[in-house]
Amino acid sequence: MTATPGATPTIVLVGHGMVGQRFLEALAERGLTATHRVVVLCEEPRPAYDRVALTSYFSGRTPDELSMTDMEFIEAHGIELYVGDPAETIDRVARTVTARSGTAFAYDTLVLATGSYPFVPPVPHKDATGCFVYRTIDDLLAIEEYAKSRATVGAVVGGGLLGLEAAGALKGLGLAAHIVEFAPRLMPVQVDEGGGAALLRTIEEMGLTVHTGVGTQEIVVDSAGAVTGMRLSDGCELATDLVVFSAGVRPRDQLARDCGLTVGERGGIAVDEQCRTVADPHVFAIGECALAADGRVYGLVAPGYEQAETAAATIAADEAAFTGADLSTKLKLLGVDVASFGDAHGTTADCLDVVYSDARSGLYKKLVIGRDGTLLGGILVGDAEAYGTLKAFTGSVPPVSPESLVLPAGAGEPVQLGPAALPDEAIICSCNNVRKGTIRGAVTEHRCTTVPEVKKCTKAGTTCGSCVKVLGRLVAAELEASGVEVDKGLCGCFAQTREELYEIVLALRVNTFRDLLDRYGREDARGGDGCEVCKPAVASIIASLAPAIGASGYVLDGEQAALQDSNDHFLANLQKNGSYSVVPRIPGGEITPEGLITIGEIARDFGLYTKITGGQRIDMFGARVEQLPLIWTRLVDAGFESGHAYGKALRTVKSCVGRTWCRYGVQDSVRMAIDLELRYRGLRSPHKLKSAVSGCARECAEAQSKDFGVIATAGGWNLYVGGNGGATPRHADLLAQDLTDAELVRLIDRFLMFYIRTADRLERTSTWLERIPGGLDHVRDVVVEDSLGICEELESLMAAHVANYADEWATTIDNPDKLARFVSFVNAPDTPDPVVGFVPERDQMKPDLPLLSIGLRRADGTPTVLEGSSQR
Numbered sequence: 001m002t003a004t005p006g007a008t009p010t011i012v013l014v015g016h017g018m019v020g021q022r023f024l025e026a027l028a029e030r031g032l033t034a035t036h037r038v039v040v041l042c043e044e045p046r047p048a049y050d051r052v053a054l055t056s057y058f059s060g061r062t063p064d065e066l067s068m069t070d071m072e073f074i075e076a077h078g079i080e081l082y083v084g085d086p087a088e089t090i091d092r093v094a095r096t097v098t099a100r101s102g103t104a105f106a107y108d109t110l111v112l113a114t115g116s117y118p119f120v121p122p123v124p125h126k127d128a129t130g131c132f133v134y135r136t137i138d139d140l141l142a143i144e145e146y147a148k149s150r151a152t153v154g155a156v157v158g159g160g161l162l163g164l165e166a167a168g169a170l171k172g173l174g175l176a177a178h179i180v181e182f183a184p185r186l187m188p189v190q191v192d193e194g195g196g197a198a199l200l201r202t203i204e205e206m207g208l209t210v211h212t213g214v215g216t217q218e219i220v221v222d223s224a225g226a227v228t229g230m231r232l233s234d235g236c237e238l239a240t241d242l243v244v245f246s247a248g249v250r251p252r253d254q255l256a257r258d259c260g261l262t263v264g265e266r267g268g269i270a271v272d273e274q275c276r277t278v279a280d281p282h283v284f285a286i287g288e289c290a291l292a293a294d295g296r297v298y299g300l301v302a303p304g305y306e307q308a309e310t311a312a313a314t315i316a317a318d319e320a321a322f323t324g325a326d327l328s329t330k331l332k333l334l335g336v337d338v339a340s341f342g343d344a345h346g347t348t349a350d351c352l353d354v355v356y357s358d359a360r361s362g363l364y365k366k367l368v369i370g371r372d373g374t375l376l377g378g379i380l381v382g383d384a385e386a387y388g389t390l391k392a393f394t395g396s397v398p399p400v401s402p403e404s405l406v407l408p409a410g411a412g413e414p415v416q417l418g419p420a421a422l423p424d425e426a427i428i429c430s431c432n433n434v435r436k437g438t439i440r441g442a443v444t445e446h447r448c449t450t451v452p453e454v455k456k457c458t459k460a461g462t463t464c465g466s467c468v469k470v471l472g473r474l475v476a477a478e479l480e481a482s483g484v485e486v487d488k489g490l491c492g493c494f495a496q497t498r499e500e501l502y503e504i505v506l507a508l509r510v511n512t513f514r515d516l517l518d519r520y521g522r523e524d525a526r527g528g529d530g531c532e533v534c535k536p537a538v539a540s541i542i543a544s545l546a547p548a549i550g551a552s553g554y555v556l557d558g559e560q561a562a563l564q565d566s567n568d569h570f571l572a573n574l575q576k577n578g579s580y581s582v583v584p585r586i587p588g589g590e591i592t593p594e595g596l597i598t599i600g601e602i603a604r605d606f607g608l609y610t611k612i613t614g615g616q617r618i619d620m621f622g623a624r625v626e627q628l629p630l631i632w633t634r635l636v637d638a639g640f641e642s643g644h645a646y647g648k649a650l651r652t653v654k655s656c657v658g659r660t661w662c663r664y665g666v667q668d669s670v671r672m673a674i675d676l677e678l679r680y681r682g683l684r685s686p687h688k689l690k691s692a693v694s695g696c697a698r699e700c701a702e703a704q705s706k707d708f709g710v711i712a713t714a715g716g717w718n719l720y721v722g723g724n725g726g727a728t729p730r731h732a733d734l735l736a737q738d739l740t741d742a743e744l745v746r747l748i749d750r751f752l753m754f755y756i757r758t759a760d761r762l763e764r765t766s767t768w769l770e771r772i773p774g775g776l777d778h779v780r781d782v783v784v785e786d787s788l789g790i791c792e793e794l795e796s797l798m799a800a801h802v803a804n805y806a807d808e809w810a811t812t813i814d815n816p817d818k819l820a821r822f823v824s825f826v827n828a829p830d831t832p833d834p835v836v837g838f839v840p841e842r843d844q845m846k847p848d849l850p851l852l853s854i855g856l857r858r859a860d861g862t863p864t865v866l867e868g869s870s871q872r
Contacts, residue, residue: 008037011315012097012105014087014255015113016042018051019287019304021068023111024079026312033077039105040079041097043086044136047074052301052463054140055165058172059729063137090259092280109282109315112256112269113308116249116288116299121157125219126245130227134166134246143244147173151241154178155230157216158246159186161331166244167208168334168729177208178238180230182215182247190329190340191364191379194357198364198381202336205362206731207699211238219243251289251297264291273321274314275307284311294324301463302326302431326430328394330387334729336362337384342377342394343368351376354402365406373397385770388470392426392436428470431463436474443478451475490761491533493517493525498686498761502541506757511551512559513538530563537761539563540648543684544756547800553682554811555647556818567646570822571808572628575621577847578836580628582608582620583645584635585681588655588673588693589616598638602631609844615652615690617643622845624832629819632809641807644682648762650689653677654702658695658712667712669695672741676710676748682805683752686759686768690725704732707765708748713737717744721751722769722776730766733776736784749798750783750791757794 011027013020020040027033042048047069057066074081082099089098090110098104118133120126130151132143147154147170154170156163159181170177179186185196186203200210211232220229220237230238251268262270262279268291270278275290277283287304291297298304303325313320328341346353346368354367363382367390370376375393380386386405398405399421422428424437442448442457451472455461461468489495494517496504501516510516516538518526530538539560546553552560555568567573572580584599599618603610606627608620623631632642645651655673659665673693683689692701693710703709705725711718715738723732736747759768769776781787783794812818824833837848 009035009108010037010039010106011109011111012087012107013038013040013111013113014097015115015287015289016040016044016048016069016081016083017113017115017287018048018068018301019115019308020113021048022305023113023286023308023312024077025073026309027315028073028077030312030316030318032312032316033079036108038077038079039107040081041085041087041099041105042081042083044138045084046137047071047081047083049137051136054134054137055169057137057140058144058169059725066137087255090255092259092261092283095282107282109284111311112277112283112285112289113287114252114255114289117252118245119248119250120245121216121247123216123218125221125225125227128219128221128227128243129225130241131219131243131245134162134169134244135249140169143169143242144173146242147175150226151175153240154242154244155180155238155240156244156246157230158248159183159210159212160189160246160248161187161329161333163244163246164203164333166246170242170244171206171208171334175242178211178240179203179208180211180214180216180232180238182213184213186210186212187333187338190338190344191381192345192366194355194366195338195340195364195379195381198357198359198362199333199336199338201359202362202382202731203334206334208334249288249299251291253289256285256289261285264295264297266297267291268297273310273323275311275322276314284314286311292322292324296324298325298327300325300327300329302433305431305463306433326427326433328391328430330384336731337380337382337387339380339384339387340378341387341391342375344377344379346377348376354406356406367402367406369402373402375402388428388467389422391430392422392428392470396423396426422474428474429458429460429463429467431467432459434458434460439471439474440478443475444482448475449479489522490537491531493521493528493530493534495522496520498537498541499758501538502545502757505538505541505549506545509549511542511546511549513542513563514559533761535563536565536568536648537686540684540686544801545797547804548797553804553806555684555808556812556821561821565648570625570628571642571646571812572623572625573646575847577838578833579622579624579847581645582623582628582631582635583617583643584640585643585677586617586652587677587681588653588670590655590670590674591618595638595640598635598640602634606631607838607845609846616654617645617652619645622838622847624836625822625824626829626832629813629822633813636807636810636813641681642809644808647684648687649682649684650677650680650691652690653680654690654692654706656693656695656700658693662695664698665695665712666714667695667717669693669701669710669712672710672717672744673701676745679745679802680748680752682808683756683801685752685756687762687764689752689765705729706732708732708751710744716740719744719747719751721779722765724764724766730770733769735776735780746795747783750794751779753794753797754779754783754790 049066050068085099085101087097088100096104096106118135133139154175155178156167157180159179167177167179185193186199204210215233216230217233218231219227220231222228227241227243229240253263253267253269256269257263261277264270269285269289270291271285272278273293275284275286277285286307288299306325307322310320310322330339350371352369354369356365365380367378368376374397378390422436426436428434428436428439438458439454439460442454446457448454448457454475461471488497490498504520517530542551543555555564575581603620608622611619613619653673653676655669658669659667689707691708692703692706694701694703695712703711704720705723709720709723709732717739718737719735720732721735724730755765823829825831838845839848
């Protein structure tokens with residue numbers, strides 16, 4: 001039925017993706033959720049999530065962590081959210097929307113945010129078993145399951161943005177990955193020929209095979225209808241078990257077509273500048289389903305956000321218009337920075353290109369300059385550090401020469417432009433259309449003093465995050481310009497940075513937290529207990545310097561025990577049901593049959609879940625806290641040590657089998673990995689450390705994704721540093737090559753101790769290497785050339801660590817006083833925690849968790865179980 005005069009007007013939103021969620025937030029900001037009934041029909045089984053970061057699922061990010069929906073927000077604003085119940089028909093005459101459940105919702109205003117669907121080329125057998133698209137969390141779950149059980153080789157159709165992410169995901173799942181792109185280069189929309197060549201070289205060095213300038217003619221299947229290969233347009237046949245189509249998207253406009261709304265010739269629901277459909281003033285369309293007034297369908301999230309804001313403002317009777325959007329993008333694909341902004345391809349008449357290219361390093365930078373010196377756009381591949389600043393200058397004449405903006409350190413006279421050089425109208429956050437002037441106003445008018453406060457006030461930096469570095473510099477500059485002293489201290493207890501505290505502890509031999517706080521803490525913090533930030537940070541500093549400053553290296557000794565993070569309290573990782581994991585060290589991944597039997601017997605006797613990890617160790621899960629000493633007594637008796645999976649310390653040094661067994665190996669990688677792991681075991685650092693040693697250039701140990709990685713050469717060893725394979729992957733940089741064993745160890749000693757000395761709290765080597773002034777070149781000068789004259793001291797500190805290492809678990813089980821802490825209840829030490837329970841799964845056990853209800857409902861009133869929950 002149609003809402004009657006005087007009744008609460010109803011807004012129905014069809015689709016609940018990122019743009020749909022932003023629309024709801026815009027309604028709330030304008031007070032419309034208080035005056036309107038708001039109904040949301042969501043097709044997927046989960047509410048809005050971060051589709052931009054979809055690939056991070058394969059790096060350990062859970063579906064819940066990808067969620068962008070705050071259920072407290074939904075409930076507080078009375079929004080009726082129906083998940084798994086999409087709209088199926090629209091009656092524009094009656095103004096009703098009927099959902100799949102059969103429920104009909106009357107509307108006064110209808111907003112279509114149905115997004116897009118993946119385009120699958122019309123090739124034979126495109127729907128065969130083993131063919132997938134790459135669009136939703138459910139797509140990723142299906143790909144993951146198939147890859148783990150039925151595939152060894154995967155191919156991605158499409159070398160664009162999502163295609164490269166999909167290929168990286170397949171590689172991460174252990175598949176040999178191919179990329180097939182019809183265009184003559186990768187990412188043809190974002191980069192030009194030069195940028196594509198740099199990107200191609202870097203990606204091929206990662207072990208992916210790229211086929212450009214060819215199309216897919218047919219998917220080859222076996223008698224059961226499962227994928228066995230692909231036939232390409234050049235006549236070649238590619239053997240593959242799995243195919244992912246990522247060849248672009250098309251607007252989801254079928255609902256609009258069915259109800260008679262106007263759609264474009266190539267798709268998209270036609271709207272005006274207010275995002276109102278041209279055929280019906282009661283219906284709006286936003287996001288990827290909309291054909292904007294400028295004749296474009298925008299596939300980026302930032303324009304969708306602008307459309308959501310425009311539609312909400314129009315419904316609120318405010319003036320707003322969407323006339324077009326900035327298509328600038330900055331991405332990190334397979335660990336490679338890629339960015340384009342403005343007129344990246346130089347289509348403006350009489351424009352000029354300023355280009356810097358280094359094929360060996362995978363760097364390509366191009367700026368497009370107008371005849372009058374105006375910066376029109378650009379492309380950055382391999383190094384996009386200057387993206388935020390360059391994008392902000394687009395449309396203006398930079399205060400320095402274009403050449404100085406693209407030259408790397410050491411080539412000519414590079415210039416780093418500070419935030420003060422940017423005009424107030426410069427857009428800092430293109431995702432949310434936030435200008436520099438708005439950020440300045442947040443500081444000067446709204447009294448914001450931190451980046452989180454500015455983000456909350458302006459929404460800058462809350463979507464893709466690529467502008468956060470520039471945002472931080474702007475906030476600091478504005479505070480300083482206002483006469484406000486910018487506090488760079490570690491926390492509210494210390495005005496010094498972590499690096500400064502390290503120097504104080506080392507120089508003055510301060511060996512207790514209490515002494516450091518009372519002597520060098522802020523005035524109001526002295527005599528106190530510290531906070532959750534400084535206590536573990538200082539504990540790490542003292543532990544890493546323990547032998548040199550006369551402190552105990554045992555983290556549960558005296559005052560140190562009270563400073564540790566939760567995992568270090570029990571020398572084990574706390575798991576989601578309150579149990580703990582047990583991770584013995586297996587240096588280099590080498591283990592004897594007797595060692596395997598010991599681990600198996602312990603897991604069997606204590607009922608533990610066992611898992612072989614990517615770090616070449618065997619993890620045991622499900623130990624109760626009171627069982628930990630019993631388990632570790634048996635492990636220590638069998639010769640095992642702590643693997644430090646719980647601490648900010650060295651975790652593992654992976655290895656391939658090297659020349660001992662492999663016909664390609666040129667050095668003994670297993671021996672080197674064992675030597676390195678035994679040397680650096682127990683080394684406390686600002687963040688966890690991972691390493692690997694590969695016995696040849698085939699790189700089976702994946703050393704270039706580690707904090708420090710070693711690759712064998714015919715002449716010795718190459719040392720790579722600053723890699724990361726986690727949520728923000730980074731390809732490690734070559735520090736030195738063709739090293740002898742002694743040279744390699746000496747440089748790693750120096751590198752690790754320099755990192756521990758200068759890194760921020762919880763800063764991985766990858767982030768540190770990009771942040772530290774001078775970057776890799778500076779680190780190489782310090783570590784290899786000894787430019788600061790500190791290498792002897794760095795080596796001495798490492799030698800002291802090696803000489804004084806003691807296994808934490810062996811020390812613990814020999815001390816009855818320390819064993820007393822391993823209980824669930826201090827007042828009932830013999831009582832196990834009754835909440836810690838398990839249920840069987842695949843001949844092992846898993847945590848028995850209660851169902852977590854977050855208040856979602858379907859149209860029929862039945863509860864919705866979200867990803868990650870289980871029922872007793």
